[in-house]
Amino acid sequence: MGGLLAILAARLVGRPGGLPPELAYLTITSKGLSNDPPASVWLNLRRLSAVLSSFARHAGPIVVTSGYRSPAVNRAVGGVPDSLHMQGRAADIQLDNPRKTQALFDTLRSDPAVLAGVVEELILYLVDGSVSHLHIAIPIAGLEPTPTIQITRRSGGQTLGDC
Numbered sequence: 001m002g003g004l005l006a007i008l009a010a011r012l013v014g015r016p017g018g019l020p021p022e023l024a025y026l027t028i029t030s031k032g033l034s035n036d037p038p039a040s041v042w043l044n045l046r047r048l049s050a051v052l053s054s055f056a057r058h059a060g061p062i063v064v065t066s067g068y069r070s071p072a073v074n075r076a077v078g079g080v081p082d083s084l085h086m087q088g089r090a091a092d093i094q095l096d097n098p099r100k101t102q103a104l105f106d107t108l109r110s111d112p113a114v115l116a117g118v119v120e121e122l123i124l125y126l127v128d129g130s131v132s133h134l135h136i137a138i139p140i141a142g143l144e145p146t147p148t149i150q151i152t153r154r155s156g157g158q159t160l161g162d163c
């Protein structure tokens, strides 16, 4: 197989591991560890990506600072042992500036009813009183749990990846 067919096949396969390339932004990590999600979490990553896209349409460009985490990456960042990041259901995000991140949080929490079936966890992290990032987790497909909405305050010395 050569030429165009090879290119098409490469596109279908994507990166090693086979994750659809458009979801690769949800696998970034600064820890230098392998972080290829198993196929079992791809559907969650697709659902998560769709939710983030809808937020971006409302609030502007979103930067994902932590999405999927392999168990090793989750340990390295100090994530809780049952972190939803390991299921491909959570992302830590920032907008252009902290005020926009805060505004998105305020908008989302102002009407919890609209979050049903879309968001399971919504946690704004403040470090030394300033907005750091917003943790968003989606429910298991088909469930509509009451969202957990909270603000977590930290000092700069503490590990941030505990969501």
Ligand SMILES: [Zn+2]
Pocket (backbone or CB within 6 Å): 066, 085, 090, 091, 092, 135, 136, 163
């Ligand atoms: Zn998180």
